[in-house]
Amino acid sequence: MSKVLIKQTAAITALGNNLEETWQNLCAGKSALAPIKRFAAGKLEGLEAGCVDLLDSSSENKVLLLLEQLVVQLKPLPENTFLIWTGIKGGVEQIENSAAGKKILPPQHACEYRQWLNHKLGLSSQGMDINAACASSTVGISIAADMIAQGEADNVIVIGADWVSRFTFSGFAALRALSTTKCRPFDMNRDGLALGDAAAAVHLVSEKEAEKNNVTPMAKVEGWGIANDANHITGPARDGCGLTAAIHSALTQAALKPDDIVSFCAHGTGTVFNDAMELSALENSFGSRRFPLFSVKGALGHTLGAAGALETALSVNVLNNRITPPTFGLGRPEKRAEGRVSASPQNVGDGSILTTNSGFGGINAALIIGGIS
Amino acid sequence: MNINVTGGGFVTISGWGKLGDKVSLHEQNGTVSLPEPKLIFPEIPKRWGRFDNFTRMGCTAAALALQDASYHKNSMTCGMVISTLYDTIITDRDYYQTTLEDEGAMSSPNLFSYTLPVIVLGESCVSFDLRGPTFCVGDHPETVGMDALKSAVRMIRSEKSDRMLAGVVENPPADLNGCPMAFFIVLEKSVITSENQVFTLKADGNNFEFKKNKIGSILDFFNKD
Structure with a gap:
């Protein structure tokens, strides 16, 4: 099996026009969440979102606007790079425009966004689209890593993008999943959660490809796991069984002991049930051991299909800077999160980082990212 | 690598059935006929009355496939991958209509819950206690279901799951050309429970052979009329 190396990462978020700016602002304790102005939301049970200003000042396709800003950050890709697209609800813009009597702005289907990206990046491979709800790009990176490990591909790029649409905001509000005050993961x-705009990319390469092109990798993907909790379509299993299984699968593949994990980039949406479920899975997997846990969703919002790629990219920064960003919004941690989560940056020791996402449909996905010694 | 095909299920406009049954795809317009849920599910799914058509079709075809494979809960991990091109677009449109009155205050939480294709996975996993890898992939009209098949085989090959359901679910709106249907097959690394004849899928990279025929679409597993 080939090693799976991370060659490059990129992002645009409400906190920065690129990954470095986002990282610096996160570490400085800034948040992009603000009352939503993009549409009338006064009667919806939700308040804030992390919006990229550019999307409000243009009438162009919102997801393409994000992707335009993302692709210019990427170094050239080999033509045979396999693209995995993980945006999940970009197409609802057509539904919104149609209902408002506005011009329809394609793309509509997932495959059309992938085709646009293939053209823009000069890729000849057909690629594939993955939808695993809020775990989409985590699952996408898992599939990409598997393709490289099994020798199916030498270059795979995973790209996800989603935006705060009226469709999605009103839906989460109807489910009473949005915070009506302030998103405070693990508090x-x-x-509840807040939504956010983002696009993110993670480019994986095989060891052979890295050696051939004299590439210095940023990090490596050591293990991955995907599991369903078979509990409910919109609510996680309280005992964290699905996430525990995903973490176990990732640890087994990485041939690591639980003690080798030194930090956890949690899904951390700020909903009562998600964060409690994650703490259960953490205890199931790591016992009472305390090590730094953080969530970026109190600062960036939940970026849906981009979340896993964005958080993987940030996890690489955690490993390489030996520090976690603060968990913005945290006031008083929930009891089981005490000694794990902090409103300040936390130092990280030698070892690997675990990053996980969970989504509707009972899906849980875990990645273990290791540094390059 | 050889993988066992232990069952299959489908629903189309012309009817429903299992792996060895005749399938007709000639009818392009109309509604899909479904069997009574009590005939194919261990228990009628709790939210069956709330399911959208996409979810009903997908869960029914998956249940038929699992029934055909003599599935019962055991120590084998079972996952599920779905291909879809048209996604949940009908439900998306229906949901958005509910947001248009009173500035969205009457938005339907139930319809919103069904605006993701992964909900078919979630409902099937709840009904059959499936706990393996689950996700959806985009589909290509010329190679229906092949990305789901490849992904499912990849999960077995890399030992992430012992058994996988792989299939396609489509419920296109009338203004987009397409045929409503759902097809699933059950793939197993090693056979434990099947009481039926088991066939072998030869998986060599991205090339698949079943009953000595090259597989170019997941529909090729079925006995097409």
Whole structure:
């Protein structure tokens, strides 16, 4: 099996026009969340979102606007690079425009966004689209890593993008999943999530490809796991069984012991049930051991199909800077999160980082990212 | 690598059935006929009455495939991959209509819950206690279901799951050309429970052979009329 190396990462978020700016602002304790102005939301049970200003000042296709900003950050890719597209709800812009009597702005289907990206990046491979709800790009990176490990491909890029649409905001509001105050992951008084705009990319290469092109990798993907909790379509299993299984699968593949994990980039949406489920899975997998846990969703919002790629990219920065960003919004941690989560940056020791995402349909996905010695 | 095909299920406009049954895809317009859920599910899914058509079709075809494979819960991990091109677009449109009155205050939480194709996975996993890898992939009209098949085989090959359901679910709106249907097959690394004849899928890279025929679409596993 080939090693799976991370060659490059990129992102655009409400906190920065690129990954470095996003990282610096996160570490400085800034948040992009603000009351939503993009559409009338006064009667919806939700308040804030992390919006990229550019999307509000243009009438162009929102996801393509994000992707335009993302692709210019990427170094050239080999023509045979396999593209995995993980945006999940970009196409609802057509539904919104149609209902408002506005011009329809394609693309509509997932495959059309992938085709646009293939053209823009000069790729000849057909690629594939993955939808695993909020775990889409985590699953996408898992598939990409598997393709490289099994020798199916030498270059795979995973790209996800989603935006705060009226469709999605009203839906999460109807489910009463949005915070009506402030998104506070792992806080004892947390009351829901906030949504965010983002696009993110993670480019994986085989060891052979890295050696051939004299590439210095940023990090490596050591293990991955995907599991369903068979509990409910929109609610996680309280005991964290699905996420525990995904973490176990990733640890087994990485041939690592639980003690080798030194930091955890959690899904951390700020909903009561998600964060409690993650703490259960953490305890199931690592016992009572305390090590730095963080969530970026109190600062960036939940970026849906981009979340896993964005958080993987940030996890690479955690490994290479030996520090986690603060968990913005945290006031008083929930009891089981005490000694794990912090409103300040936390130092990280030698070892690997675990990053996970969970989504509707009972899907849980885990990645273990290791540094390059 | 050889993988066992232990069952299959489908629903189309012309009817429903299992792996060895005749399938007709000549009818392009109309509604898909489904069997009574009590005939194919261990228990009627709790939210069956709330399911959208996409979810009903997908869960029914998956249940038929698992029934055909004599599935019962055991120590084998079972996952599920779905290909879809048209996604949940009908439900997306229906949901958005509910947001248009009173500035969205009457938006339907139930319809919103069904605006992702992964909900077919979630409902099937709840009904059959499936706990392996689950996700959806985009489909290509010329190679229906092949990305799901490849992904499912990849999960077995890399030992992430012992058994996988792979299939396609489509419920296109009338203004987009397409045929409503759902097809699933059950793939197993080693056979434990099947009481039926088991066939072998030869998987060599991205080339697949079943009953000595090259597989170019997941529909090729079925007995097409």
